[in-house]
Amino acid sequence: MSDVLAVLEQREGALRKVSSEVVTGARRLADGLVGRVEALVLAAGSVQGIDHLGGFGADQVVTLTNGAFGRYAPEAYTRVIADRAQAGGYRAVVFAASATGRDLAPRVAARLGVGLAQDVTDVAVEGGAVTVIRPVYAGKALLKLTLTATPAIVSLRPNVFTPVQRPKAGSAETVAVHAPAGRVVVTAIKAAAAGTLDVAEAPIVISGGRGLKEPANFKVLEELAAAFGGRAAVGASRAVVDAGWRPHADQVGQTGKTVSPTLYIAVGISGAIQHLAGMRTSKVIVAINKDKDAPIFKVADYGVVGDLFEVVPRLTEEIKKLHG
Amino acid sequence: MKIAVCIKRVPDSETRVKIASDGKSLDEAGVKFILNPYDEFAVEEALRRKEQAGAGEVVIVTVGSAAAQETIRTALAMGADRGILLQTDKIPADGLEVARALAAEVKDSGYDLILFGKMAIDDYNHQVGPMVAELLDLPCVTAIAHLEIGGGKGTAEREIEGGVELVEFPLPAVLTADKGLNEPRYPALKGIMAAKKKPLQVKPATLGAGGLEVLALTPPPQRKEGRVVGEGPAAVLELLRLLREEAKVL
Amino acid sequence: MAKGAGSRETFLPAQYQPPLPLDQLIIQDGAAGAGDRMELDVVIVGAGPAGLAAAIELAQLARRDGTELNIGVLEKAAALGEHSLSGAVVNPRAFRELFPDLQEGDFPFRGPVRKEAVYLLTADRRVRLPVPPTMRNHGNSVASLCEIVRWLGEKAAALGVNIFTGFPAASLLVDGPRVVGVRTAATGLDRAGRPLANYLAPNDLVAKVTALAEGTRGMLAQAWCEWRQVTAENPEIFALGVKEIWETKRALGTIVHTLGWPLPSDAFGGSFMYPLAPNLVALGLVVGLDYRDSALDVHGLFQRMKRHPLFRRYLEGGEMVEWGAKTIPEGGYYSVPTRRSGDGVVMLGDSAGFVDVPSLKGIHYAMQSGMFAARAVFAALKHGDPSAVRLGDYDRMVNASFIMQDLYRTRNMRLAFKDGFYAGALKAGLMTLTGGRFPGGRIAMPRDADVARRLTPGLRPGSGEIPDGRLTFSKVDGVFKAGNATRDTIPTHLIVGRDVPSEAADFYARLCPAGVYERIDSGLRVNAPNCIDCKATDVLGPRWTPREGGSGPKYKRM
Numbered sequence A: 001m002s003d004v005l006a007v008l009e010q011r012e013g014a015l016r017k018v019s020s021e022v023v024t025g026a027r028r029l030a031d032g033l034v035g036r037v038e039a040l041v042l043a044a045g046s047v048q049g050i051d052h053l054g055g056f057g058a059d060q061v062v063t064l065t066n067g068a069f070g071r072y073a074p075e076a077y078t079r080v081i082a083d084r085a086q087a088g089g090y091r092a093v094v095f096a097a098s099a100t101g102r103d104l105a106p107r108v109a110a111r112l113g114v115g116l117a118q119d120v121t122d123v124a125v126e127g128g129a130v131t132v133i134r135p136v137y138a139g140k141a142l143l144k145l146t147l148t149a150t151p152a153i154v155s156l157r158p159n160v161f162t163p164v165q166r167p168k169a170g171s172a173e174t175v176a177v178h179a180p181a182g183r184v185v186v187t188a189i190k191a192a193a194a195g196t197l198d199v200a201e202a203p204i205v206i207s208g209g210r211g212l213k214e215p216a217n218f219k220v221l222e223e224l225a226a227a228f229g230g231r232a233a234v235g236a237s238r239a240v241v242d243a244g245w246r247p248h249a250d251q252v253g254q255t256g257k258t259v260s261p262t263l264y265i266a267v268g269i270s271g272a273i274q275h276l277a278g279m280r281t282s283k284v285i286v287a288i289n290k291d292k293d294a295p296i297f298k299v300a301d302y303g304v305v306g307d308l309f310e311v312v313p314r315l316t317e318e319i320k321k322l323h324g
Numbered sequence B: 001m002k003i004a005v006c007i008k009r010v011p012d013s014e015t016r017v018k019i020a021s022d023g024k025s026l027d028e029a030g031v032k033f034i035l036n037p038y039d040e041f042a043v044e045e046a047l048r049r050k051e052q053a054g055a056g057e058v059v060i061v062t063v064g065s066a067a068a069q070e071t072i073r074t075a076l077a078m079g080a081d082r083g084i085l086l087q088t089d090k091i092p093a094d095g096l097e098v099a100r101a102l103a104a105e106v107k108d109s110g111y112d113l114i115l116f117g118k119m120a121i122d123d124y125n126h127q128v129g130p131m132v133a134e135l136l137d138l139p140c141v142t143a144i145a146h147l148e149i150g151g152g153k154g155t156a157e158r159e160i161e162g163g164v165e166l167v168e169f170p171l172p173a174v175l176t177a178d179k180g181l182n183e184p185r186y187p188a189l190k191g192i193m194a195a196k197k198k199p200l201q202v203k204p205a206t207l208g209a210g211g212l213e214v215l216a217l218t219p220p221p222q223r224k225e226g227r228v229v230g231e232g233p234a235a236v237l238e239l240l241r242l243l244r245e246e247a248k249v250l
Numbered sequence C: 001m002a003k004g005a006g007s008r009e010t011f012l013p014a015q016y017q018p019p020l021p022l023d024q025l026i027i028q029d030g031a032a033g034a035g036d037r038m039e040l041d042v043v044i045v046g047a048g049p050a051g052l053a054a055a056i057e058l059a060q061l062a063r064r065d066g067t068e069l070n071i072g073v074l075e076k077a078a079a080l081g082e083h084s085l086s087g088a089v090v091n092p093r094a095f096r097e098l099f100p101d102l103q104e105g106d107f108p109f110r111g112p113v114r115k116e117a118v119y120l121l122t123a124d125r126r127v128r129l130p131v132p133p134t135m136r137n138h139g140n141s142v143a144s145l146c147e148i149v150r151w152l153g154e155k156a157a158a159l160g161v162n163i164f165t166g167f168p169a170a171s172l173l174v175d176g177p178r179v180v181g182v183r184t185a186a187t188g189l190d191r192a193g194r195p196l197a198n199y200l201a202p203n204d205l206v207a208k209v210t211a212l213a214e215g216t217r218g219m220l221a222q223a224w225c226e227w228r229q230v231t232a233e234n235p236e237i238f239a240l241g242v243k244e245i246w247e248t249k250r251a252l253g254t255i256v257h258t259l260g261w262p263l264p265s266d267a268f269g270g271s272f273m274y275p276l277a278p279n280l281v282a283l284g285l286v287v288g289l290d291y292r293d294s295a296l297d298v299h300g301l302f303q304r305m306k307r308h309p310l311f312r313r314y315l316e317g318g319e320m321v322e323w324g325a326k327t328i329p330e331g332g333y334y335s336v337p338t339r340r341s342g343d344g345v346v347m348l349g350d351s352a353g354f355v356d357v358p359s360l361k362g363i364h365y366a367m368q369s370g371m372f373a374a375r376a377v378f379a380a381l382k383h384g385d386p387s388a389v390r391l392g393d394y395d396r397m398v399n400a401s402f403i404m405q406d407l408y409r410t411r412n413m414r415l416a417f418k419d420g421f422y423a424g425a426l427k428a429g430l431m432t433l434t435g436g437r438f439p440g441g442r443i444a445m446p447r448d449a450d451v452a453r454r455l456t457p458g459l460r461p462g463s464g465e466i467p468d469g470r471l472t473f474s475k476v477d478g479v480f481k482a483g484n485a486t487r488d489t490i491p492t493h494l495i496v497g498r499d500v501p502s503e504a505a506d507f508y509a510r511l512c513p514a515g516v517y518e519r520i521d522s523g524l525r526v527n528a529p530n531c532i533d534c535k536a537t538d539v540l541g542p543r544w545t546p547r548e549g550g551s552g553p554k555y556k557r558m
């Protein structure tokens, strides 16, 4: 009883990026438990991208197929995964704390009658026990927990478990399974319109403040965002939202949105505490400001002192080169 | 339409987090408690559904300390009909224990809908609603931002990465509310007066410890002091190098 | 474009101050626009010590008499005490009278004053002064007004008083010369004043008697006085206090007051530092709003003050946990309106100016005035006659009590400082020696807004020291620590004069402790959500009006 089940996600037959993070987290547990990682994905047919998972530390990848598994089917997924978890005698089951994982993990846990730690940012095995760290109180504190029941069920916060290359001779297997019809049916998925990436969701956020001088100048930031190829959203400080330059939906801060992207670039923003309250948990913060005493430099991992109208275009140029 | 709304009393989101001397919990001295904001969406939705149906009952259920009665009153002031407090001194870290207590309470009471907030803003547990659904074998949709109900069925929308899922389900069902579902109403003066007289039942609850044990509550690590890479456009190349090689975010 | 107006050397705040919006603050009963209407016997505006003491005393009188009274208290803060800010060293006498069955230890105090010290400061030194008799605090206790208010609120609720938090009274409802109730502010409007999905219309609360206990610079109280032409011998004058609470590494055992630095000699004021607990220290700086230098910034001076060794030795290494600001009515005896009652209305506490400045006391006067008002109101209701004649008993009780006696004794003391600190200190000393008889008569005072301010060309707000974020803080840091998370999109509640010149913009920017006003190239920017309801600009500039309930600060231990 030392194996770990990693529950992966696919959309339209393609493995989602978060899956490699799940395998990475599961591998960390399995190493501590001296066990194997079995990765599981539910799909309508074969799944693109699973062959890479061995490289992140999966010993085996199992695809369970059923015509109803194309889209998320809460009840069928719950039953199939819970059955598998029980039959396999796993010590831990790892999900992604994605929209699907956060829905699925509690059902599986309740079905198995064991506790669940959602949205964890760290997992470990200490003295044989599975421990996790979870941000609580809006990230103002970290809770360290141990999961005493078996299997220990955890979901991993996306974008935290950086996938680590760990070659394993992973075997792949596809099994068609029977599943009960569920009452809850996902009838459609409406894709978000292109270019409307919400600041709260985007992995990269570029925010502009009063330093941009006038609304038209936000073009400079939009060009930088475009250079990141659709992964970046443009945010704003309250000062520019108040002035009517940007919509309130783009405001980052205490009374706007709280964001936690991998990369946050603050441009022409002084870094008032109310602004920081909305972005201080970003993984990496970059600040571009012409005032070297601006408080934003106290929290920026990397600061550039200078005129944004010179620095940002240059940055855009270089990013474009990088992304070819 | 008979609707149960499961709510939680939580510290205000503006709370300055001070860790208690046990090193495992929040120091509650001077902390202001409020109705969990996501639960407000659930209460509002329940009230609207009842108003739309023209008849029914909205029952507020919570697991909490005696002080949670105040939180129930807030929901009653918004317009809910009655409240039930499952009183316990300590809410266990394991959400499944809370789910068991709630499931036992709402079971077989003829609810058409059992609503929750998608998560509580203190423990971010994100689990009690769907667990109750599983325990009661009810259909469940979590984190909904839009809801339509008619003819014993419902359609909900929930946000997923890069899109929106449209979900159909039959009633009775368990739903958890996300921001955007509605704009919760403010309690009106009349509502506040009326709430004082609405029934509020207090029952002792015994919850198990569950399978989660708190080892420690700690402040998050301090961010490293900021660092200036350089001045002007000339600093851009160095910035990119650091982002790639040191921070590894590009 | 902001342009210089008026003379170059001085600036007169009154010139740019809009009038009190009487048409908004006083409306006819039955005017359109209200949602629910509720009838009460007594409605009390403001859950401060004055309003809550009045509510408790009324409920106790009714209970003893076996009558049922429907009492409602409206409070603009989202929860009790969240807009309460004081020093505070409290004189317990009003508590004793209101709660005869309770012991001293039952009161919501942090602890008795054991030691006190008064210092005259210079930039880096201090001189200990003998404690003037008017400042002695033996027998008093240190307390947090937020805690007092929550405690009083519980007592009131237990007596059946309805406390409505998050409901500002926006207007007086009148019928002829009579006040018949209040209308609350609307909730859920967008910036342009259009209703949002969760819009809640104003409510009309009609009552036989309306008690105005809004605290300092009460809007309804001001409006009523102006409407009924109720005046005082002197206009009311104000001071602004900025305050912080610190968790300190070093324990403080003494209450401390200081005079002198960092104030210029033509400003009146001083600082206080009180231990709420040995390692929890409240400190603040209070400055009279008749200061002469238009560049004076109370928040900025307070930040500078903390660098003085006297304060720094306690604060360094500690953490600032709360920040706030509020004005204090300082006029004293001669500024108390000749009447504090009228048809269907009474005015209590700070709204009526019951503050003794030399001792920096208002809480027990506020409570006592509330109790007197309750007695007069109860008697009037018993007679079924809440007219000015009956309610005039309240004024008589106040006049015959220690409230007016105390204020009379120090009647000219604050006023003596109008021409500067040193002359003032000398005169105040003589007054103390002569029991208030020197210099005889009344020193006349202008309104604060009528005091001309010296301009220093070229100096712009923000050109001062850069806060370090550890010992010293910016205004927006402060606003954050005040717990202010006001919705960004509510309609502005501040009425700014038209075409204010740049010197007015600069003046407001320095005056406002919350960074509401910013001088930008094109003129004045008003960040209305920053406002923490201190009312300083209502005294000297833009008018404050009630806004959506629950906006503003969320003080916890102020």
Ligand SMILES: Cc1cc2nc3c(=O)[nH]c(=O)nc-3n(C[C@H](O)[C@H](O)[C@H](O)COP(=O)(O)OP(=O)(O)OC[C@H]3O[C@@H](n4cnc5c(N)ncnc54)[C@H](O)[C@@H]3O)c2cc1C
Residues within 6 Å of the ligand: A208, A209, A210, A211, A212, A236, A237, A238, A239, A240, A251, A252, A253, A254, A255, A256, A257, A267, A268, A269, A270, A271, A272, A273, A274, A275, A278, A288, A289, A290, A291, A294, A306, A307, A308, A309, C476, C479, C480, C484, C485, C486, C529, C530
């Ligand atoms: C209750 C409350 C809630 C609030 N909520 C929020 C919130 O949610 N979000 C938020 O952002 N703020 C919020 N604020 C406001 C906050 O306090 C600040 O006022 C605001 O963040 C300032 O915006 P800014 O940095 O764009 O403007 P400023 O403070 O004016 O800063 C502009 C910066 O641009 C720099 N700059 C100027 N020109 C250039 C140039 N050419 N190149 C490079 N740099 C340049 C300047 O050096 C300066 O640092 C809130 C305030 C309160 C009181």
Ligand SMILES: Cc1cc2nc3c(=O)[nH]c(=O)nc-3n(C[C@H](O)[C@H](O)[C@H](O)COP(=O)(O)OP(=O)(O)OC[C@H]3O[C@@H](n4cnc5c(N)ncnc54)[C@H](O)[C@@H]3O)c2cc1C
Residues within 6 Å of the ligand: C045, C046, C047, C048, C049, C050, C051, C074, C075, C076, C077, C083, C084, C085, C086, C087, C088, C089, C090, C091, C145, C167, C168, C169, C170, C213, C214, C215, C216, C218, C219, C220, C241, C242, C243, C284, C286, C326, C327, C328, C348, C349, C350, C351, C354, C355, C360, C361, C362, C363, C364, C366, C546
């Ligand atoms: C810095 C400072 C230090 C002080 N130190 C001391 C001291 O050490 N000892 C002492 O005895 N006194 C002190 N005072 C004075 C004392 O705090 C006041 O005299 C006292 O609080 C007055 O009580 P009140 O009930 O009249 O008004 P407040 O305490 O101001 O209460 C008024 C209440 O009414 C509410 N309100 C106002 N308008 C409306 C409206 N339109 N609708 C609904 N609600 C409204 C307000 O939000 C507030 O809660 C100090 C004051 C300050 C500012």
Ligand code: SF4
Residues within 6 Å of the ligand: C494, C511, C512, C513, C514, C515, C516, C530, C531, C532, C533, C534, C535, C536, C537, C538, C544
């Ligand atoms: S705007 Fe608000 S915070 Fe600023 S001085 Fe006026 S009342 Fe005080």
